[in-house]
Amino acid sequence: MGFGNKYDVLQETINILDDIDIDFFIHWDKRFPLPKLYSNHSRIIYIPRIKVRWATDLQTKAQILLMNSVINNNLDIKYGYCHLISSNDIPLMDKNYFKNYFKEGSYYLGFFDYLNDYEYKKMKYYYPIRYFNIKNNLTGYILIRLFTLLNKIFHINRINRNCIEKGVNWYSLDIKYIEEVMKKDNFQIFKNTISSDEFYMQTSLKKLKPKDETNIYDYYSDKYRLTESSKLSSRYIDFYRGTPYVFSMSDLDELRQNINSKYAFARKVYDKDVPLRLFNNHI
Template sequence: MVIGHGNDYSVLQETINILDNNYVDFFVHWDKEYKRPNLTAKNSKIYFINSINVGWGTDSLMQVELNLLSAVKKTKKYKMAHLISSADMPLMDSDYFIKYFNGERSYLGFSHNNTDDFSDRIKYYWPKFSLRNKKVLSKLIFLCNRLFNINRLKNTNIEVKKGPQWFSINTNLIDRILNYDKKNFFYSYCVDEIFMQTILADLDTNIKNANNDNAQAARYIDWKRGTPYIFSAKDVEELKKVKNTKYAFARKVTDSNIIKNVFN
């Protein structure tokens, strides 16, 4: 399942080339603001779902994920559902990928080292437009919610969990996600890092078996060198060392030649 945008889709096309297989299909949402990419595959099927406008930090990102999960559910033939962006690259070849994700477990990351109160993201009402780089407006909206004593979590038993947006889950969890009462998750802020972890809180069992929440989700992401770090040509040897190990995808990549070089 791919969330993509922009006019350059070469990274996604190269990802498809690497994972192209009769057992791997692609469900793509491309932001409505941009022209749908012309993607091709020899063996994999490529499905496009209806496009909507996606705003950073808004509940539209959650809606896209739900739409993708709904599309996957209708086929009733997959063991696993993986969420990636069009700026992710595979770190497994197709044979290793299929054997590794055999449906026996799910990969979802949970954050435990941050002391922030993430419940504010759904406890208060937030606009449906992006607040990226709008710190003053964000603070004003926060104060307005506090002034009017807004608390959408009051009289609920929701325990808010947080983690990375990207995941690889068994498809038998999709009904549980789609059927969950998500009214509190709309009109929210950065809910894409919250709603899956909150709904599937019982999957938070592998803390000691992963270096961080991204590793739990089988993703190779570096937040120390960037926000996140964008891998470049000088990182090819680093990426080769983690190829066909425990990481399904690396994020973030903007040059498709990196994928070609990692996979020779």
């Protein structure tokens, strides 16, 4: 999924993973010009676009459009695996390692260890915010506070707390799990909520949550405290140094240490020279 006028990081991601066995389905926010991406071997498929606003159910809607396009493509191809990434994610695997790493039936989906009251309210209450910009502005803050108050006054409770799960919204999944989610057709419970993209896959596939919860209770871990949810989803995402941290050229050595390991992608990256330099000896 992508947005904005910059797509050079995504182009570098395509360059790194460019392969006859790897295709790219692109949803680009309709508010911005469609990028001109290219490849030598991979197919690049642009899907019908919608306008997407941060933390609204339209992010989940775009994700559903992508998954439907992968399953019901016009190429007569049965894909074996599906990876959801942002245009600001970069690979931490070269294409050969990438293809060999993900085996049939395997899944990488992150779960949080608990659901506190603040997070639960995002799904419990009714938030008709999909056409508003609520990111980092006073209007968004006022709207959320107002809708929260109204929900409390009218005793709204849309969903049982035990029915939902949460985690990072990026994943790598065997296609059978994507098909399973699409068959559920349960978008209505995620409609008019906050950050539903962080609940959608985890709730739909809650059976995949590790049975041994000690695997996910340690919220911060490793040298830079990657969340367990990020690690479960095979994503190198640092929420300790940022929200999340933006990797730059000064982090090349750190990223190089994780090439062809257990992390498929790293986020966030805004500088195209990071993946370019990172893989100059791996392509």
